[in-house]
Amino acid sequence: MHFKTYECLEYHILRLNNYQNLSFTCCNTNQKILYSQLILLELNKITNILYYTFLQSNLNLRQPESIPSTAPQIREFTLDELSKFNGSGGTPAYAAINGVVYDVSLSPAWGGGSHFGLLAGKDLTHEFAGCHKSMDILNSLPRVGILEP
């Protein structure tokens, strides 16, 4: 197999593994649904790579289905990009919890992009777990994307 293909496959398999782990550890059903959709996307990509890689050989692989159009257009954030959305100067306030990025700009407890001493634009998984017992309150927050795994 070509080395580049191998790298590509490895990359996507790692991402798939990551989503599987996150889906397993989170208790929020909305997040689980999101992760299962992302897993489906990754599987599709991997199948595509394998199909076109082995197109050269005469293996009789089934042509992969095209990626469904109902797949979510998920925006990915790096930690750097996320830090720009900290609520200051009129920018929206985003916070990442458990890999999912939420828009907290209009959440009543987030006046001025700050919440009980915490500022937006960060990964606040640890702080959230240390204060809130259940993840149900995240259900009402609009989701804008995921953290790049």
Place this chain on the structure above:
Amino acid sequence: MRRKKSSARTLANVAVKNIRNSKKEKMNLIWLEASGCSGNIISLLNANNPDIVYLFRQMVNLKFDNSIMLNENELAYEEFLNTLDTDFILAVDGAVSTKEDGRYNIIANYKGKPITAMEAVKLAGEKAKYILAVGTCASFGGISAAAPNPSKSVSVGSLVNKQVINLPGCPCHPDWVIGTIANIILAGMPQLDNKNRPVLFYGTTIHDNCSRRSFFDNKIFASKLGDKECMFKLGCRGPITKTDCPLRNWNSHINWPVGDNTPCIGCANDAFPDGMEPFVRY
């Protein structure tokens, strides 16, 4: 809404009527200042309609208050000790410092022995009929207990084993204190919420009564101090603070922070001040 402004006065009037008809006895009041800034006694002295003359003449007998009583030195502390055996309301102003057995806050010297605030609060707390924690420091630790809390100040509720009525606010509005005392005289313990604050004054958030609420609902926000729109994006803590400031107003019912074009800093919140920072975010 009109009723809200005069709820303390109405309660106080009925309480006094009952006292006059000898239906209710005039209770004693001990006002103990611990590790505070004296802001709450100053706020109480600024009470208007009902004012403190009304409070001290008609409603309660003030037995001890280090700021305004006549007696000094050991005579003053003896007044305190003598009141302990009667029916009294204990009002604590300021958090209680507990470092080195409370020796960072000495409130009296009696018979050669320094008396710490911690000792006095515990002593009076055991015997008081009702305990009021006046101000955010006494109720939740507040500014006295802000990080890193070198004096190891704690709230009154965590020091005494009895039910404490928390009256947070920085300072506490005089109406809230006098209204709660009137409630106690008339009907005993007021209805308290899950943080031991009287629901009568701390039942709704500022946000629900704010004059700029329609700006928030229509997502029109101020971008800098001085704008007339909703100051939520500048860090206003109205949505998470439970007091009736917009209705009652401060300084003889004249105005309140948002009405004076500055955002609410959540001074009556249990996380004030560390959890309410930054007060203004640009």
